[in-house]
Amino acid sequence: MSQIINDLGFVTDAQAFTFVEPDHLAANADAASVAIDLPSDASADDLAQNLSQLSAVRIDFPSFADGRGFTIAKRLRELGFTGHIRARGHVIADQYAMARRSGFDDVEISDDLAARQPQDQWLARANWQAHDYQSRLKRRA
Numbered sequence: 001m002s003q004i005i006n007d008l009g010f011v012t013d014a015q016a017f018t019f020v021e022p023d024h025l026a027a028n029a030d031a032a033s034v035a036i037d038l039p040s041d042a043s044a045d046d047l048a049q050n051l052s053q054l055s056a057v058r059i060d061f062p063s064f065a066d067g068r069g070f071t072i073a074k075r076l077r078e079l080g081f082t083g084h085i086r087a088r089g090h091v092i093a094d095q096y097a098m099a100r101r102s103g104f105d106d107v108e109i110s111d112d113l114a115a116r117q118p119q120d121q122w123l124a125r126a127n128w129q130a131h132d133y134q135s136r137l138k139r140r141a
Contacts, residue, residue, distance in 0.1 A: 002088075003114035005096070006106040007126045010119045013108075015084060017056045025050055033083075040068045044075035051081045058108070061089035070102040077103035093121035 004013045017035035025036060033055030036047075040060050047054065057076060059069040073085050087099050088108040099107055109117075 001111050002108050003111055004086075004106055004108050005114075005119075005122050007100070009123050009126070010114065011106075015056065017058075017084070019056070019058050022047075025053075035084075037088075038072060040066050040072070042072060044072045044079060047076070047081075048079050051076075051079060051083075054081065054083050056084040056086065057081070058086040058088050059104075061087055061091050064090045064092045064095065066090075070098060073099075073103040093117045093125060096122055096125040 004011050019035045019037045022036050022038060022042065025034060034053055035056035035058065036054060038047075038057055038059045040062055042059075047057075057073075059072050061069045069087055073087070076085060084106075085104050086106050086108055087104045090113065091099060091107050091109060092113075096107065107122075
């Protein structure tokens with residue numbers, strides 16, 4: 001099982017996405033909207049032509065030290081993607097503010113990771129707009 005985290009903390013997954021691999025995108029071309037799983041080594045630019053048919057993208061984080069997913073999410077937003085973006089895998093609470101600033105709507109982690117990093121650790125970063133060094137520097141000036 002897994003745990004979904006957003007700015008409200010641990011939540012029930014209210015989204016009804018059925019995620020498919022990118023190579024199944026063509027097979028689902030007739031669908032009104034498609035949700036895909038992207039590996040951390042994917043290129044957001046490869047999806048540019050299909051963004052209008054995507055309702056959601058779930059980006060894999062194989063390790064907390066692998067930040068490529070942040071770049072993918074940011075690039076999807078730069079390309080104009082307005083759908084749902086979810087981080088999945090080994091994302092830690094300390095990375096939540098970065099995930100939100102990069103364009104993620106929520107994070108999906110294993111129940112095991114959620115037990116080691118309880119909701120209060122995620123909620124401490126839920127005010128992600130205030131948790132960046134630039135905001136702190138502006139307040140000092």
